[in-house]
Amino acid sequence: MLVKVTINNQVFEEDSSLTILQVAKKHGIHIPTLCYLKKEESCFEHKPASCRVCVVEVKGKNNLLPACATNIADGMVVSTNNARVRNERRTVVELLLSNHPKDCLTCEKSGKCLLQDLAIELGVKEIPFDGPLSQENKTIVNGVIRRNPSKCVLCGRCVAVCNAIQSVGAISASKRGFATVISEPNNCINCGQCVQVCPTGALLQVDDTYKIEKALADESKYVIVHTAPATRVSLGEEFGMEPGTDVTGKMVTALRMVGFKKVFDTNFGADLTIMEEAKELVTRLQTKQNLPLITSCCPGWIKFIEYNYPELLHLPSTCKSPQEMFSSMAKTYYAEKMGMGIDPKNMVVVSLMPCIAKKDECRRDELKVNGLPATDYSMSVKEFAAMLKRYGIDFANLEDGKYDSTLSDSTGAADIFANTGGVIEAATRTAAKWLNGNNLEKVDFEAVRGLSGTREATVKVTDDLSVKLCVVSGLANARKVLDAIKDGTASYDAIEIMACPGGCVNGGGQPIHKDMEQIDVIRARQAGIYNIDKNKKMRVSCDNPEIKELYDNYLGEPNSHKAHELLHTHFLNRKDD
Amino acid sequence: MRTNEEMFAELDEFIESLNNDPEELIAILHRAQGIFGYLPMVVQKHIANKIGVNVSKVYGVVTFYSFFTMVPKGENVINVCLGTACFVRGSQQVLEKFEELLKIKNGHTTEDGKFTLTSLRCVGACALAPVVQINGETHGKVKASEVASILAKYQNN
Numbered sequence: 244m245l246v247k248v249t250i251n252n253q254v255f256e257e258d259s260s261l262t263i264l265q266v267a268k269k270h271g272i273h274i275p276t277l278c279y280l281k282k283e284e285s286c287f288e289h290k291p292a293s294c295r296v297c298v299v300e301v302k303g304k305n306n307l308l309p310a311c312a313t314n315i316a317d318g319m320v321v322s323t324n325n326a327r328v329r330n331e332r333r334t335v336v337e338l339l340l341s342n343h344p345k346d347c348l349t350c351e352k353s354g355k356c357l358l359q360d361l362a363i364e365l366g367v368k369e370i371p372f373d374g375p376l377s378q379e380n381k382t383i384v385n386g387v388i389r390r391n392p393s394k395c396v397l398c399g400r401c402v403a404v405c406n407a408i409q410s411v412g413a414i415s416a417s418k419r420g421f422a423t424v425i426s427e428p429n430n431c432i433n434c435g436q437c438v439q440v441c442p443t444g445a446l447l448q449v450d451d452t453y454k455i456e457k458a459l460a461d462e463s464k465y466v467i468v469h470t471a472p473a474t475r476v477s478l479g480e481e482f483g484m485e486p487g488t489d490v491t492g493k494m495v496t497a498l499r500m501v502g503f504k505k506v507f508d509t510n511f512g513a514d515l516t517i518m519e520e521a522k523e524l525v526t527r528l529q530t531k532q533n534l535p536l537i538t539s540c541c542p543g544w545i546k547f548i549e550y551n552y553p554e555l556l557h558l559p560s561t562c563k564s565p566q567e568m569f570s571s572m573a574k575t576y577y578a579e580k581m582g583m584g585i586d587p588k589n590m591v592v593v594s595l596m597p598c599i600a601k602k603d604e605c606r607r608d609e610l611k612v613n614g615l616p617a618t619d620y621s622m623s624v625k626e627f628a629a630m631l632k633r634y635g636i637d638f639a640n641l642e643d644g645k646y647d648s649t650l651s652d653s654t655g656a657a658d659i660f661a662n663t664g665g666v667i668e669a670a671t672r673t674a675a676k677w678l679n680g681n682n683l684e685k686v687d688f689e690a691v692r693g694l695s696g697t698r699e700a701t702v703k704v705t706d707d708l709s710v711k712l713c714v715v716s717g718l719a720n721a722r723k724v725l726d727a728i729k730d731g732t733a734s735y736d737a738i739e740i741m742a743c744p745g746g747c748v749n750g751g752g753q754p755i756h757k758d759m760e761q762i763d764v765i766r767a768r769q770a771g772i773y774n775i776d777k778n779k780k781m782r783v784s785c786d787n788p789e790i791k792e793l794y795d796n797y798l799g800e801p802n803s804h805k806a807h808e809l810l811h812t813h814f815l816n817r818k819d820d
Numbered sequence: 821m822r823t824n825e826e827m828f829a830e831l832d833e834f835i836e837s838l839n840n841d842p843e844e845l846i847a848i849l850h851r852a853q854g855i856f857g858y859l860p861m862v863v864q865k866h867i868a869n870k871i872g873v874n875v876s877k878v879y880g881v882v883t884f885y886s887f888f889t890m891v892p893k894g895e896n897v898i899n900v901c902l903g904t905a906c907f908v909r910g911s912q913q914v915l916e917k918f919e920e921l922l923k924i925k926n927g928h929t930t931e932d933g934k935f936t937l938t939s940l941r942c943v944g945a946c947a948l949a950p951v952v953q954i955n956g957e958t959h960g961k962v963k964a965s966e967v968a969s970i971l972a973k974y975q976n977n
Binding site: 416 | 875
């Protein structure tokens, strides 16, 4: 129902289902917020009205009301910024700061902290309230996440994302009153979405770049790096470039400048994944066994199924992820055949990832190759950007570099791994080409593209074979699909599941934007990726000449014994963990 | 002493009688604490799996309500009422005396596992204020000076 509302003397006619905050935003009126979180890509809005920063004055109401959680009504007269409102907001932030460590100078979130921004915006000059901190100011490492509960403002964003969007439920608010604290994560799948939404320095990712620096300085080590598809459209953002800008060349140059001996492309691993996975899909389709095949590239998703649906562990593809396939090939094929006899023990393989779950993946015992971890360190885009800043590298003005040859040729099918729907499209391209006698007329399978959390498409692969596909991102969506498979109400041939909404372009290790809606960031990165794919000379994984060479010289054929040994894995029932 | 299995069986029976309904979490926790004496993580995980919620949610509820405890209770549980009537009649001094003699703080258990000291708000016996309940037994009009003799009664239990 349309109603008339007056905000700061301007009259707007808007639907009564909208909140004051939404109407204000729509008309360019700024209201500061802290706990409020909009996740349009997941159709989710977090508005607990707990921080009280967004309070506004509504005529006729005694108390100020939270703009995020108050709907507009006919005849409502709102003032979003007057002396009373400004004073109250400032007091709210002063109170928050009274229970917050004052170590901004050395806080990693400094400059990107919403609480700090608010203190500046609201003109907090001193903190008039004195008292002990509710939590001790110390950092606790839980897996790949660093927590400092004393910096938590209890906005509940992390809990909302973990429970509502991911349905992981690793964390919740515990205790009460002044002692309230977000609980230690339990059965966390390391997606890092909590880190992405934390307004302060309470949740950060583990930083491995100092270990990498140490390895780079060690002359006895042969340190190489490979870069995930999604990193090339986001790294530039840390240096003032628009989201989605293709910075592949600059990224390669920067990696060389910090001292990596060889700079490779994880894309090669992605093409290899497709060879193995498409073969597995074709086999499962022909034998009608273990359907639907579910993609297994995403380590967050893998942990999720291991914890929550161990009875379905026969469904994920046994393929290792591109990170692990690449690193396995680096420490075997490359070391033996290409690397002039490098001892894998002296190799340090680093990956640049949009993700922090990849850090956890590196540590999995079953992914070791000849007793060595295949990937030694995985660093996120954020970590690498911070490293480049420490090194004084002017990223935006770097010349474009080229990947080292061997293990770097890639097709557009590999690039699109970054987007939700990309892996399934890439697999379909190769499977369709094989099933059509090595012929593929149309490379683009647009039906699987998009951003909504669950998408279905039936794709015609050959004249007499259609496959029913499902693409899922965000684990609450995955949970629904898995439940439907379990109770027999859904049947698919193949499903792609990515933990992060939108896929790796929105990964837990990607740059964070304060001034842009996340959905716009995701869309820009997605478009950047599809653009790279469109302009690639080769767009189907099985056309990659270096991949063909790898099979001819080393692996034999897809799903061969050797391929199984090096490129496939198994999953663990973690129900009782 | 019942075995762990027997205790879990009793809990499961109760949860199933409630159709494994996650809405009944508090009732289930109540019963579980009655069975086990406290709510260790293993019991919380068991309940979470049984009713299909995440253990972090169970943990959130357990830590929110002061009635629930994650530490085993002593043989004797002392509850000092700090409700309004008892408080104005000096129950705070009574509580402090217990703390002094047992050498523990409110909410803790003595090292020998003999006593757990807790406080609560109103047991509905305000006419007897200040009230102390020990193992469900009510002591009325308690004075701080009487605390030592009350404790002595339970010392050798």
